[in-house]
Amino acid sequence: MAAAAAAATNLSPLSKNPSPKRPREECGVVGIYGDPEASRLCYLALHALQHRGQEGAGIVSVHGGLLHSVTGVGLVSDVFNESKLAQLPGDSAIGHVRYSTAGASMLKNVQPFVAGYRFGSIGVAHNGNLVNYQSLRAHLEDNGSIFNTSSDTEVVLHLIAISKARPFFLRIVEACEKLEGAYSMVFLTEDKLVAVRDPFGFRPLVMGRRSNGAVVFASETCALDLIEATYEREVYPGEVLVVDKDGVQSLCLMPHPEPKSCIFEHIYFALPNSVVFGRVVAALGYAAKAGVAFQQGLIRSHYVGRTFIEPSQKIRDFGVKLKLSPVRAVLEGKRVVVVDDSIVRGTTSSKIVRLIKEAGAKEVHMRIASPPIIGSCYYGVDTPSSEELISNRMSVEEIREFIGSDSLAFLPLDSLTKLLGSDSPNFCYACFSGKYPVEPTGKVKRVGDSVDDGLIGSIESIDGVWVQGTRVQEGKGDSKQKMEEEKVSL
Template sequence: MAAAKAASISSLYLQSHPSPPNPTSIFSLFLSQNPPKTLLPSQNLHCSHLLSLTCTQHLLHPPTLKTQSPAFSSNKQHPDGRSIDYDDDEKPREECGVVGIYGDPEPLDSAIWPPRAQHRGQEGAGIVCVQDNVLQSVTGVGLVSEVFNQSKLDQLPGDLAIGHVRYSTAGSSMLKNVQPFVAGYRFGSVGVAHNGNLVNYGSLRAMLEENGSIFNTSSDTEVVLHLIAISKARPFLLRIVDACEQLEGAYSMVFVTQDKLVAVRDPHGFRPLVMGRRSNGSVVFASETCALDLIEATYEREVFPGEVVVVDKEGVQSLCLMAHPQPKQCIFEHIYFALPNSVVFGRSVYESRRVFGEILATEAPVECDVVIAVPDSGVVAALGYAGKAGVPFQQGLIRSHYVGRTFIEPSQKIRDFGVKLKLSPVRAVLEGKRVVVVDDSIVRGLRLRKLFGC
């Protein structure tokens, strides 16, 4: 296989332009939308055996609410505390998938959505639903299909639910860290599912523990529940807002209370969060638009950076946190995290990856006989490269779909073994050929080492 010179698509600059939404305002409307659009040229990167794309990651007090009894129940699987510990501190810890639905007579079919967001996390999955003002929880370690079966779903009726698939952003893969988390307070109960990474988690946890809080997990998401507990804001909803205003970093979160669904996105807009509606009028939030498509929900808009969207029997209302003047969306959503049939930050993921490949072919031309991709996330970029270079694209590596995404496995040993099982070369396509291999990104170089000995 011929050595190739690779180029790095170093950044995707996502510009923002004001565009007012139309939800009812509780306090004020957040008036910015983020349709991104500019691609910037890259610097060059040399790789001895792999032509690949790489990138950098961008990263008032009204009357007090009536006191309510804590109302929640939990059914956690794997009570032995099955866990997988980290052994690689270099891992970008940014990806999970969240979903929330309000007003659907069968919310669990939408909250589970298998395998609609499984690509965003394989370590654990969970659901919290509401029936008769009681929050009921089922969580487990493993894939959605491993955690949930019909008998478990039959235990979770109601028309309000949130769901989560986990890829560890902070904390190990133990069952106790699997979301959604549920907490009961004297003023009500709340469940939360979070995609992102809270950079002030350490200082917040230290402050909370100094003041008597006891943590049950090693997940950064738990600080949100403790901040809600100590908040002096009223009513209950404003406790959630007050807690979120103290967070720094990336967070797209869905909350469920006994009568409300709440979606929150950080002021920078690091992580995606979209809103849609089904034909029966139910409102859906999800990390990606592909999840909306598969439950036949119509995309309405993004949750704007710094926005809190509240859905209850009164309808959909919007209020805002402090918004950042220049949103900073994570480009790795377009490069790897999201599925190509999603629209993220207002732009088609498929089109972004195709353009990446075209730019790479222009910046790093090489004499070759065939272009192949490292499947699956490298396929669209490889198609873009082949089209621009005028070289045939062929399937030179076969992926086993019984092996998950190796990048988001928590352990290096598991990732190494996963690569061996996952990708097999097609000798008839590769033998005696000058081959350009296109991958979406180089994070650790794992696949380079295992496939090509780099």
């Protein structure tokens, strides 16, 4: 959702763009059946999903009974060109953009994966994270399986290979019945495209259709829009969809409890123009709520990659300054409200507060449009360990002091659920509540498992009472009163 901020007579508005150190999401997938330009359409759809993964990309197509694969490390535009796409003939294809939520960031872990077994070949692209991956892998290895990657997705291929179910799609069903956690997957064989979503529906997966009848699956509807496919519906939790020459067959074969869709898809990951879990995101923003003007206080450079080299430890906040340039004319002498989607470790927030104050702002007030994050995610979002989550070990006032803002407030969980209305029971709030729909087993996150330290964005509206920590310094005793007079919702 788009970030927003409030401004009044003496309160500067601020447009804040994504920080150079983002949370890492679980990936994006695409599947296309029945279009002679399948691989090229897949390439375009992956461009639309680039925000979901920037470490690697791949496409697998099928032609003449053979699966053809091109994968690489980097952005979609880095991996593919005309000659690479020419290596992907056929009227069906699957694609993937990747963040490494499981498995190191190496070429061998870039999906889609392709494997051969006694009945042919199969490719798979996976969006999500399996919480029982380690126990499944250990069991498979004890029975002779040899793994080529460190990705949790590879266990799915092994489970399919050892299945004796008939027909083929039942092998996928049997394999998925052994999986625990989050998975939205597309499979490609010599004659079929299969889409599967986990019984809880943690991660999104939608279906659309092009005017020539080609069937398309994607993580978000923005991918459908780009390739002119009409959105039809979500793939339901626990559903297996098989597409072949006979059409689309829906098989709801896995028992599905109450859905637990990831709330962070709305708060951060999905693009504002995507339909996610049946909802169209519309950012109202803090500025609209306050009824005041909105200005751009930070300018983002679009020419800086995700990674960079710091020439010296002494250059403070180099990473933030690479991407965010303060507009001194907007900020100087003003009291600024920054609206962010969340705080993870607090380091990025502290750098941004310092950056704005160094640009001449008199005060910086942070408003976080989600509840405090107190629990790690095990369903595909690369959040740090609980010990590294600042809200898990500090009070709101302690966080405010740590990041250096003049005040800090979070949106309470009950206000978030109020915004979701009758759909609120269908979302997973484990990162805010510590209550997990599927308990993680085996290895849990440890200190250092994630390198991310900031999440940026906003929620569709600001409502309810804020969880607050405020400071009134000497000489600023009238600050709160002034802000109330200026109609700023705290």
